[in-house]
Amino acid sequence: MNRLAMSRAGAALLRALLARALVNRDRILLTHYRSTDWQSLTFVGERHEMQFRIPGPGANEIFKMMTSDLSDSEFAIPGQLVADVLVYGKPSHERDGSLSFAIEALTIEN
Structure with missing residues (x-):
């Protein structure tokens, strides 16, 4: 199994997103992760791009639980503030019954 390199902020964000789904973590697959440094005049942070795949039965329900009211949610991540988070684009339904989608934060x- 390959592991994707991930910052502390990215790993904490991933754990928080997975927790929203209220299912075993092995039901949601992280297929791509990228983080880039971000800064403004007064703030320093990271922009995260995550792509997920939810296999098989119940994929739509898991997606809804994980992403419902996502942009209005507050996350408890030590040392970090999630300033922006959203589902990027539309989820795609695959032939095998899985659902793929992307989140940016x-x-x-x-």
């Missing part, structure tokens, strides 16, 4: 050090 901005975390800021606090």
Whole structure:
């Protein structure tokens, strides 16, 4: 199994997103992760891009639980503020019954 390199902020964000789904973590696969440094005049953080795949039965329900009201959610990530988070694009339904989707987020050090 290959592991994707991930920052502390990215790993904490991933754990928080997976926890929203209320299912075993092995039901949601992280297929791609990329993080880039971000800064403004007064803030420092990271922009995260995550792609997921939810296999088989119940994929739509798991997706809804994980992403419902996502942009209005607050995350408890030590040392980080999630300034922006959203589902990027539309989820795609695959032939095997799985569902693929992407989430983008901005975390800021606090």
